[in-house]
Amino acid sequence: MLSSTKLSVALKAESLARLQQIGTTISLPPGEMLFDAYSSSGEMHVIVQGDINLYKPGQDLPVVWLGTGDILGEIGFILRTPRTTSARAGMQGCTVWRLDRRVISLRMDGEIMDILTRLFIGLAPYVRVRYAKLTGSYGHSSRSLGQHCDHEHPVIQYMAEFLMGYDAWETAQNIWDYVRYLPYRFGFWNLLASQVLQMGYGMCTTKTNLQVALLRACDMEAAFGEIDFPSERMKPLVPEGYHHILAIEPNMKHHFALIRIGDVWYPCDATYPPKVWELLASGQPESLFEPGTPFNPCNALIGKPADAYKRYDNLNHVLKKRPFYDADNVEAMNIVLDKVQGPFLMLPEWVVPIHYLMQQAPRAAFQRAYAGIVTEVERLYRAVQVSTGEAEAPRDVGRVALL
Secondary structure (H helix, E strand, C coil), X not given: CHHHCCHHHHCCHHHHHHHHHCCEEEEECCCCEEECCCCCCXXXXXXXXXXEEEECCCCCCCCXXXXXXXXXXXXXXXXXXXXCCEEEEEEEEEEEEEEEHHHCCCCCCHHHHHHHHHHHHHHHHHHHHHHHHHHCCCCCCCCCHHHCCCCCCHXXXXXXXXXXXXXXXXXXXXXXXXXXXXXXXXXXXXXXXXXXXXXXXXXXXXXXXXXXXXXXXCCCEEEEEEEEEEHHHHHHHCCHHHHHHHCCCCEEEEEEEEEEECCEEEEECCCCCHHHHHHHCCCCCCCCCCCCCCECHHHHHCCCCCCCXXXXXXXXXXXXXXXXXXXXXXXXXXHHHHHHHCCCCCCCHHHHHHHHHHHHCHHHHHHHHHXXXXXXXXXXXXXXXXXXXXXXXXXXXXXXXXX
């Protein structure tokens, strides 16, 4: 049941099965209320089938759509604060797994304590992602469009120096190989290349931005290539409950790096790591970027020549637009990718000692995990209040630890 949800990325199968047993399952027909805004809370919900729409108080149109695999109600579950939105089953209806806060007790047995410790650790990265989105630390913004490829940033310069080869081709291959193995994940949209380097993962726009920045830092002439890629082709990378998002447009823009050596521009697409390419191009042999040869595998996949692309000096025309997904859905959209590549959202610093304590002092481990998740969720709750105008921005809003 929970094996196709965000929790399945954070928790091992055995822990997931144990967690599932302490919750309950409910099904709602289309339009049925799950909870109302300002109502008392204390339950967390995981969508195991169907979809849910969230509504602001007094509004008839949903502000957020959540699909299969996503989580809602984690703030109320931890803090017992009133609901900030209303939740209704979407057009498909829904089945949700529900966990009641009353399972948390000083008198709970060791089994429940261990399960909840693991749950709190698993929730923490997703709470930080929501916080980053609300505070604008990473995400869509119209600012700094002209500087998104910040190849003069010190971290880009240091990494470029490390990757520098004996000649242009070796340098280009070293950079391509480095960027290619960065995990492919749907995520934040308008990022500086230095931020992508810091995060350590990205999608075609953000990985290409980093690749071009590294090439330019090595004094190589580099640009951005763009093609139309059939949306249908992306379905293997996305959970089934999100396929309808891909169907909104028949094609999506795919971006990749270009390098100029001599008088010739060469595509050198480093978007997809090997395991993700296996999903995207099932049955197709993997090819590699070689000196003197244009590398445009996505065009090859759809039967187009390698030189059939548009060239741009920057991605301003892309960063002014919204991505094809909503930021509230993005981590549930990454379930398939994270299972193939491994989870790549960094755990908070408070998690490290807990793994040791779980073996030596389980109750102390639970207490540390509970304190950690309370701190993370309370910070998120303050950000929610600021975003809805219910509170003024505290001094630390806008700063976020590395995701």
